[in-house]
Amino acid sequence: MTIGLDMSSVAATETAFARIAAVDGDIRAFVTTLPDSARAAARASDARRAAGASLGPLDGLPFAVKDNIAVAGLPTRCGTTAFDTPATADSTVVARLRAAGAVLIGTLNMHEGALGATTDNPFWGRCINPLKPRYTPGGSSGGSAAAVAAGMVPWTLGTDTMGSVRIPAAYCGLWALKPTRGRVPVTGLVHLSWTLDTIGPLARDAATLGAVLAAMSGPDAADPMSGVLQGDGTAPKTLVGLRFGVPDAAALTDCEPAVLDAFADFTSSLTAAGAVLVPTEVAGWSPGALRRAGLLISEVEGAEVLGAAVDGPGLSDDFRAMLDYGRRANAGRVARAYQQLQQLAIAFEAAIHGLTGIILPTAPQRAFAHDTPVPPGQADFTALANVAGAPAMTLPIIARDGGLPCAAQIIGPRQSDLSLVAIGQLMQGLPPIWQPDHKD
Amino acid sequence: MTIGLDMSSVAATETAFARIAAVDGDIRAFVTTLPDSARAAARASDARRAAGASLGPLDGLPFAVKDNIAVAGLPTRCGTTAFDTPATADSTVVARLRAAGAVLIGTLNMHEGALGATTDNPFWGRCINPLKPRYTPGGSSGGSAAAVAAGMVPWTLGTDTMGSVRIPAAYCGLWALKPTRGRVPVTGLVHLSWTLDTIGPLARDAATLGAVLAAMSGPDAADPMSGVLQGDGTAPKTLVGLRFGVPDAAALTDCEPAVLDAFADFTSSLTAAGAVLVPTEVAGWSPGALRRAGLLISEVEGAEVLGAAVDGPGLSDDFRAMLDYGRRANAGRVARAYQQLQQLAIAFEAAIHGLTGIILPTAPQRAFAHDTPVPPGQADFTALANVAGAPAMTLPIIARDGGLPCAAQIIGPRQSDLSLVAIGQLMQGLPPIWQPDHKD
Numbered sequence: 027m028t029i030g031l032d033m034s035s036v037a038a039t040e041t042a043f044a045r046i047a048a049v050d051g052d053i054r055a056f057v058t059t060l061p062d063s064a065r066a067a068a069r070a071s072d073a074r075r076a077a078g079a080s081l082g083p084l085d086g087l088p089f090a091v092k093d094n095i096a097v098a099g100l101p102t103r104c105g106t107t108a109f110d111t112p113a114t115a116d117s118t119v120v121a122r123l124r125a126a127g128a129v130l131i132g133t134l135n136m137h138e139g140a141l142g143a144t145t146d147n148p149f150w151g152r153c154i155n156p157l158k159p160r161y162t163p164g165g166s167s168g169g170s171a172a173a174v175a176a177g178m179v180p181w182t183l184g185t186d187t188m189g190s191v192r193i194p195a196a197y198c199g200l201w202a203l204k205p206t207r208g209r210v211p212v213t214g215l216v217h218l219s220w221t222l223d224t225i226g227p228l229a230r231d232a233a234t235l236g237a238v239l240a241a242m243s244g245p246d247a248a249d250p251m252s253g254v255l256q257g258d259g260t261a262p263k264t265l266v267g268l269r270f271g272v273p274d275a276a277a278l279t280d281c282e283p284a285v286l287d288a289f290a291d292f293t294s295s296l297t298a299a300g301a302v303l304v305p306t307e308v309a310g311w312s313p314g315a316l317r318r319a320g321l322l323i324s325e326v327e328g329a330e331v332l333g334a335a336v337d338g339p340g341l342s343d344d345f346r347a348m349l350d351y352g353r354r355a356n357a358g359r360v361a362r363a364y365q366q367l368q369q370l371a372i373a374f375e376a377a378i379h380g381l382t383g384i385i386l387p388t389a390p391q392r393a394f395a396h397d398t399p400v401p402p403g404q405a406d407f408t409a410l411a412n413v414a415g416a417p418a419m420t421l422p423i424i425a426r427d428g429g430l431p432c433a434a435q436i437i438g439p440r441q442s443d444l445s446l447v448a449i450g451q452l453m454q455g456l457p458p459i460w461q462p463d464h465k466d
Numbered sequence: 467m468t469i470g471l472d473m474s475s476v477a478a479t480e481t482a483f484a485r486i487a488a489v490d491g492d493i494r495a496f497v498t499t500l501p502d503s504a505r506a507a508a509r510a511s512d513a514r515r516a517a518g519a520s521l522g523p524l525d526g527l528p529f530a531v532k533d534n535i536a537v538a539g540l541p542t543r544c545g546t547t548a549f550d551t552p553a554t555a556d557s558t559v560v561a562r563l564r565a566a567g568a569v570l571i572g573t574l575n576m577h578e579g580a581l582g583a584t585t586d587n588p589f590w591g592r593c594i595n596p597l598k599p600r601y602t603p604g605g606s607s608g609g610s611a612a613a614v615a616a617g618m619v620p621w622t623l624g625t626d627t628m629g630s631v632r633i634p635a636a637y638c639g640l641w642a643l644k645p646t647r648g649r650v651p652v653t654g655l656v657h658l659s660w661t662l663d664t665i666g667p668l669a670r671d672a673a674t675l676g677a678v679l680a681a682m683s684g685p686d687a688a689d690p691m692s693g694v695l696q697g698d699g700t701a702p703k704t705l706v707g708l709r710f711g712v713p714d715a716a717a718l719t720d721c722e723p724a725v726l727d728a729f730a731d732f733t734s735s736l737t738a739a740g741a742v743l744v745p746t747e748v749a750g751w752s753p754g755a756l757r758r759a760g761l762l763i764s765e766v767e768g769a770e771v772l773g774a775a776v777d778g779p780g781l782s783d784d785f786r787a788m789l790d791y792g793r794r795a796n797a798g799r800v801a802r803a804y805q806q807l808q809q810l811a812i813a814f815e816a817a818i819h820g821l822t823g824i825i826l827p828t829a830p831q832r833a834f835a836h837d838t839p840v841p842p843g844q845a846d847f848t849a850l851a852n853v854a855g856a857p858a859m860t861l862p863i864i865a866r867d868g869g870l871p872c873a874a875q876i877i878g879p880r881q882s883d884l885s886l887v888a889i890g891q892l893m894q895g896l897p898p899i900w901q902p903d904h905k906d
Contacts, residue, residue: 208812220805250750251812310690323801330798355797358770361763364804365660372648372691372855 028230029180035071035086035129038180039064042088042131045178054151055163055173057093058100059132064088067129074127083237085127091120091183092170093133093150094140095225096214104216105138105166107149108332108340117214118249119183119225119242126241131179135169139332139345140185140218141324142166143193143404146396148342154396155198157430161393164194164404166218170228171198175462181229181238187218188320189389189408191226192420196433197393199422199460201450202228203235204408206440207415210239211246217331219324221367222412230462232450235419239443261448262382265299268449270436271306271377271384280403282391288423288432289387291458296385299456306384309373313406316370319363320409325352326360367413374414378439383446386410388420388433410437417443419450422460431460468670469620475511475526475569479504482528482571485618494591495603495613497533498540499572504528507569514567523677525567531560531623532610533573533590534580535665536654544656545578545606547589548772548780557654558689559623559665559682566681571619574609579772579785580625580658581764582606583633583844586836588782594836595638597870601833604634604844606658610668611638615902621669621678627658628760629829629848631666632860636873637833639862639900641890642668643675644848646880647855650679651686657771659764661807662852670902672890675859679883701888702822705739708889710876711746711817711824720843722831728863728872729827731898736825739896746824749813753846756810759803760849765792766800807853814854818879823886826850828860828873850877857883859890862900871900 029038043061050056071086080086091097094104096113097120103109116124124130135150137143145153145168153168155161156176163172167184171194174182184191186204195202204226217223227238246252262268272293278286293303329336329349336349378384386407394401411418418437425432438446453459469478483501490496511526520526531537534544536553537560543549556564564570575593577585585593585608593608595601596616603612607624611634614622624631626644635642644666657663667678686692702708712733718726733743769776769789776789818824826847834841851858858877865872878886893899 208815221801221808245816250809326797326801327805330801353796353798356793357766357795357797357800358793360797360800361661361766361770365767368661369690375648376685 028177029088031086035068036065038086039068039088039129039131042179045176049176050178052154053156053172053176054153055135055169055176055178056090057103057133057135057150057169060130064129064131067124071127071129081127084123084241086129087181088129088131088179089123089181089183090130090132090134090173090179092136092167092185094136094185094216095120095183097130097133100133102216104140105136105147105150106340108335108338113214115214118211118246120214122242134173134182136167137165138342139328140166140187140190141328141345141348143190144396144400145169152396155393157199158393160395162197162396164197164393166190167228168194171195171200174198174200174228174230181227181234183225184228185215186224186226186412187222187324188317188412189405191228192388192408192418192435193404195228195420196388196422199431199462200228200230201232201235201419201421202226203239203419203443203447204411204417205239205443206417208251209443210242211249211252213246213248217327219327221323221327222320224412232447232454235450236444236447239447261445262452265296265301265452267300267302268382269302269304269380270296271381272303273386274305274307278387280390280406281387284425284427285387285391285432287426288458289434292423292434293385295456295458304381306377306381308370308377308410311370311373311410313403316366316413317405317409319366320413322352322355322360322363323367325349326355329353370410371414374410374416382449383436383438385434385436388435392425392430392432408435416440417446419446421450421453423458424460468617469528471526475508476505478526479508479528479569479571482619485616489616490618492594493596493612493616494593495575495609495616495618496530497543497573497575497590497609500570504569504571507564511567511569521567524563524681526569528569528571528619529563529621529623530570530572530574530613530619532576532607532625534576534625534656535560535623537570537573540573542656544580545576545587545590546780548775548778553654555654558651558686560654562682574613574622576609577606578782579768580606580627580630581768581785581788583630584836584840585609592836595833597639598833600835602637602836604637604833606630607668608634611635611640614640614668614670621667621674623665624668625655626664626666626852627662627764628757628852629845631668632828632848632858632875633844635668635860636828636862639871639902640668640670641672641675641862642666642860643679643883643887644851644858645679645883646857648691649883650682651689651692653686653688657767659767661763661767662760664852672887672894675890676884676887679887701885702892705736705741705892707740707742708822709742709744709820710736711821712743713826714745714747718827720830720846721827724865724867725827725831725872727866728898729874732863732874733825735896735898744821746817746821748810748817748850751810751813751850754843756806756853757845757849759806760853762792762795762800762803763807765789766795769793810850811854814850814856822889823876823878825874825876828875832865832870832872847875856880857886859886861890861893863898864900
């Protein structure tokens with residue numbers, strides 16, 4: 027049974043809790059559940075809908091949020107045990123989603139401090155990919171992906187600093203969107219990197235991403251970056267004639283063969299659907315160097331956000347060491363890292379000019395087993411959009427070997443979020459697109 | 467006699483050298499002159515033009531560049547005596563301007579290290595405002611403004627980190643443009659701040675700014691930020707109906723009364739010409755806080771650029787102390803400064819949406835006497851465009867008291883440089899515009 031609006035909100039919510047009870051002992055996607063408030067919200071939604079007063083496409087749908095997004099009354103733990111003071115108010119996104127009728131049922135496991143991509147969390151458990159036992163769901167929003175992929179909730183929120191929404195979506199066969207920087211208010215988010223972080227939705231289809239984005243977006247007086255206007259022109263009604271930039275083969279040499287094959291299948295299907303593919307290069311882009319610059323900035327900004335907590339209890343030694351490295355970094359070296367970001371943001375702006383989007387694999391490999399070495403380049407393709415402040419949507423692609431799905435992302439020009447979602451809906455029926463098919 | 471293309475290039479060049487000989491002993495705008503190469507270039511230009519093979523509107527016109535822009539065979543001194551190795555190649559802008567036929571006649575005095583706005587240079591002399599003895603021409607491109615205002619050359623190049631092109635243009639009654647970040651290659655510029663620096667022209671009219679910008683712009687393989695496409699739509703043909711954002715009175719409280727009066731005269735003339743003025747606020751903009759963030763970033767990046775030279779000879783104690791402060795800065799504090807820049811850049815993007823430009827005074831006061839305290843807020847209005855990466859043009863406004871001119875700037879959306887120049891040409895005949903009238 028897939029949770030959706032074809033059932034009552036009470037039924038959807040009870041189904042969610044039942045599924046959590048059944049499977050989350052193994053998966054460990056949830057950190058906290060909120061049965062009382064969720065059931066009350068579900069009853070209120072059902073009353074509204076019965077009265078013909080639905081608040082829109084999210085009214086009554088259960089959801090959950092990564093544990094670095096404030097929920098009133100709960101500590102915002104960020105995947106640590108360092109923080110136990112309950113938040114006094116909802117984050118802006120949670121408040122807006124509740125106001126749209128969505129039913130918050132809990133908070134989700136994540137890679138500690140959002141600084142890593144396996145969600146093998148030392149305090150809240152090793153989160154498991156519902157598609158394959160012992161495999162990572164990716165991260166840092168690993169719980170956000172696992173909860174959706176296991177059918178516990180139809181959609182979740184994660185946060186994406188260098189790929190932390192898109193990578194777990196890719197590993198778990200989901201759709202996800204990292205919005206344009208500034209489009210979604212970050213008030214109530216405990217930042218890893220205020221330069222790079224964006225809150226984004228994960229779901230099983232593109233339409234849900236669009237509904238969640240619409241409910242979350244818009245200016246927020248408490249977030250000075252959320253004032254940018256949200257319009258992005260007319261959403262395309264067909265793929266015919268859309269121009270997508272694609273990297274040359276050299277840019278993809280570090281990819282797993284299955285990812286390359288799936289990417290080729292996907293781009294071929296776009297051509298068959300009438301889209302125009304254009305070889306595109308982002309000048310000066312060195313994925314590894316960019317990732318290292320983004321990591322340093324995350325360490326510096328993360329340490330600044332956590333302040334004295336860096337020296338307190340509740341952090342792992344590894345995470346503490348990274349933050350300590352950041353706060354001790356030489357000023358000139360930090361400035362060089364920001365320079366790399368600025369240069370690449372401008373090069374991206376040039377590269378995407380005249381294109382609907384740039385298409386890349388989401389990650390160079392598929393999900394991997396916990397207890398195997400972590401591939402160093404997981405965020406090589408995703409970090410580009412964070413640095414550019416651009417929106418990027420990931421979608422799941424069938425692997426030729428029939429195994430775990432692969433994924434591609436479409437990075438759009440800034441503010442093209444709604445177009446990206448519309449394009450995703452147009453792509454959803456293409457043959458290479460992987461269709462989530464979780465066990466009911 | 468005003469130097470222009472109504473005379474031969476040889477005559478223009480000789481006039482330039484004669485004027486330098488006559489007045490620059492007092493003004494101290496020039497650091498180096500290049501009589502041999504300039505005369506050869508002038509003769510070549512005259513031969514081309516006699517053959518009907520002019521290279522365009524700059525062919526034959528003398529110009530000079532700030533001494534932080536590389537000229538082959540000359541040290542790039544940056545207003546210090548720390549650097550005496552001759553540059554092996556022209557900066558990209560100098561090479562492009564020479565290729566357009568312009569005649570380079572020398573390099574110009576500047577505020578030491580480009581970090582300050584009086585051009586009271588301890589090594590190369592106190593540069594004087596040609597409009598008023600003992601007064602500063604502003605800075606850091608003070609020599610670039612003084613050389614034009616004194617009629618030594620028709621146009622020059624400066625660099626603008628937080629206002630260093632526009633402030634001296636304002637103090638000397640000139641027009642100047644800080645281009646969109648990335649539009650003009652910075653290869654061969656010794657940066658103060660790679661985040662904020664832009665090379666821009668100073669001249670006596672808007673059309674010259676446009677010609678110089680066109681010759682300098684465009685991708686340069688050595689500058690990863692110069693790839694952004696340069697088109698900016700159709701230049702307006704009339705001021706009627708153009709929408710300009712103007713600040714509310716509270717944003718201008720720290721301005722000298724003469725500046726407020728001139729600004730009112732200018733905005734009134736725009737309304738009379740059919741433009742629409744819209745009250746506009748850039749959310750979260752605190753000019754003083756932004757200036758301090760920009761200063762810290764300049765100190766950090768400037769120290770990183772100069773490297774070991776910070777500890778060597780040829781810098782003043784004051785400049786060295788600022789760089790030393792920068793290189794010792796705490797990483798988290800540096801990151802906070804970049805955060806302020808990012809937030810404001812996004813707020814600017816929101817504020818300018820739907821506008822042709824935002825109009826502000828260029829500086830809160832007019833030129834002031836050397837030996838009087840330096841007003842702390844000189845860059846309060848100019849730094850906004852550097853942080854936003856947006857183009858800004860300054861134009862001179864008549865002061866009601868008949869004294870030194872005031873100035874206003876128009877900040878455009880990113881990539882609107884050509885539109886700004888076209889708008890400047892439309893504004894050039896408005897009654898409050900100050901007309902340069904130097905002694906011949």
